[in-house]
Amino acid sequence: MIMSSRARRILVPLLLAGSVARMAFGQVPSGKDPVGAARELYASARYDEALAVLNDLKPTDTTPITDRRSIEQYRSLCLLALGREAEAEGAIGAVVTADPSYQPSETEASPRVRSAFSEVRRRLLPEIATIRYTQAKVAYDRKDYGGAVKQFRRVLSLLDDPDMGGRLGDLRMLSSGFLDLSVAAAVPPSEPKKEPVAAAPPQLDSQPATTRIYTSDDRNVTPPVAVRQELPRVPPGIARQARERGILELVIDEMGRVISMAIRQSVHPMYDALLLTAAKDWRYQPATLQGKPVRFRKMIQVNVRAS
Numbered sequence: 001m002i003m004s005s006r007a008r009r010i011l012v013p014l015l016l017a018g019s020v021a022r023m024a025f026g027q028v029p030s031g032k033d034p035v036g037a038a039r040e041l042y043a044s045a046r047y048d049e050a051l052a053v054l055n056d057l058k059p060t061d062t063t064p065i066t067d068r069r070s071i072e073q074y075r076s077l078c079l080l081a082l083g084r085e086a087e088a089e090g091a092i093g094a095v096v097t098a099d100p101s102y103q104p105s106e107t108e109a110s111p112r113v114r115s116a117f118s119e120v121r122r123r124l125l126p127e128i129a130t131i132r133y134t135q136a137k138v139a140y141d142r143k144d145y146g147g148a149v150k151q152f153r154r155v156l157s158l159l160d161d162p163d164m165g166g167r168l169g170d171l172r173m174l175s176s177g178f179l180d181l182s183v184a185a186a187v188p189p190s191e192p193k194k195e196p197v198a199a200a201p202p203q204l205d206s207q208p209a210t211t212r213i214y215t216s217d218d219r220n221v222t223p224p225v226a227v228r229q230e231l232p233r234v235p236p237g238i239a240r241q242a243r244e245r246g247i248l249e250l251v252i253d254e255m256g257r258v259i260s261m262a263i264r265q266s267v268h269p270m271y272d273a274l275l276l277t278a279a280k281d282w283r284y285q286p287a288t289l290q291g292k293p294v295r296f297r298k299m300i301q302v303n304v305r306a307s
Contacts, residue, residue, distance in 0.1 A: 035070050042074055042081075051078040068098045080113060092120040100128050100158055121163040129158040133171055140178055145186035152179040170235050177273025213251060213295045214287060224252045224284040224296050232274040234267075234304050242268040246302040248275060254293035256284040267304055275302065 034053055041050035054075045076091035095102060096117075103121070104114055136151030155175045159168060214221045234242050246267035251260035261279045263272045287296035 035067070035074065038074050038078075042078060045081075047078045047081045050074065051082070054078065069095050069102055072098070073104070076116075077109070077113060080116065085116075088116065089120055092117055093124060096121050096124050097128065100125060100132075101161070118163055121161075122165065125158060125161060125164050126167055129155055129164070129168060129171060132158065133175055136175070137178065140182055143185075145182045148182040149179065149186055152176075152182060173232065173274050173277055174235070174270055177275075177277040178270075180276060181273055211295070213297050214289065215297045216299075218289075220289065221294065221296070222288045224256065224287045224298060227256065227283045227285060229282045229284075229300075230278065231302060231304070232271070232278045234271055235274075238268050238270050242271055242304060244303065244305050246272070246275075246304070248279065248300045248302055250279060250282075250298045250300065252284050252286060252296050252298055254286050254295060256286045256293075258282050258284075259295075264299070267302060271304065 034057055038050040038053040041047075041053065054071055057071050072091045072094040076088045076095065079085075079088035079091060100121075104117055106114070109117070132151065132155045136148055136155055139145075139151055140148040152175050156172065156179065158164065159172050159175070216223060243266065245265070246263065247265035249262045249264050250258050253259045258279050261276055263276070266272050267275070286293040288294065
């Protein structure tokens with residue numbers, strides 16, 4: 001059937017109106033990117049329509065972070081433009097939770113929006129960092145050291161964020177200590193290639209005095225004296241589970257620096273990590289043999305109750 005010109009004049013405007021109505025109720029034409037459509041509507045100051053499009057999107061845990069961030073970012077922009085600040089904070093919180101490192105740039109958002117993001121980040125980052133630390137510790141406990149290294153580094157990156165304001169100092173020490181332990185455990189020492197060697201003639205004390213490591217069994221060696229040796233305090237959260245005493249083994253070089261450390265008797269895994277981190281900065285008057293500085297292996301009894 002051939003449509004009359006009069007019918008076309010009536011029908012075409014109705015179809016166009018229906019298309020606009022679908023957009024107004026959040027329906028995006030087939031084949032068009034919903035986020036892109038919402039972005040265009042927002043740029044045209046059609047905030048209600050953009051919000052309707054975004055509300056139809058249902059991001060899940062499998063949705064890529066960038067997509068989730070874009071959806072919640074534009075949702076927050078629309079809500080702020082409509083004066084719905086409380087709802088906008090929830091959308092910003094979803095962005096920060098999905099990608100804690102994300103901050104809108106000057107080209108992406110107005111000063112008002114960037115200020116709102118900073119305020120929400122300041123409130124949420126400590127909680128997110130604590131959760132991320134717990135996840136990293138789980139990876140460490142199940143001996144996934146490679147995964148733990150990546151996760152502890154992300155925690156430290158969060159703690160370095162200006163919006164953290166230097167908070168959670170204890171968590172930084174724990175994360176740093178467990179990162180060191182994870183790095184050491186993730187790369188096992190390579191076994192030297194065995195090659196046949198000619199038998200060497202016997203020698204008396206063939207190891208040079210400068211590389212030998214002395215101990216308290218060497219009676220003619222004066223042990224090192226502590227210049228700076230402060231034990232870290234026990235975090236309140238592990239005080240009840242921590243043992244009262246532990247043993248830390250150090251190797252102190254000719255300059256009085258700690259060049260090697262190992263836990264020989266554990267106090268608590270978290271405290272052990274703090275202890276190893278602190279020991280890196282300890283300093284000593286070096287041990288001496290006939291007045292000459294030498295390396296020394298020192299065993300330290302750690303009494304956390306006394307500290």
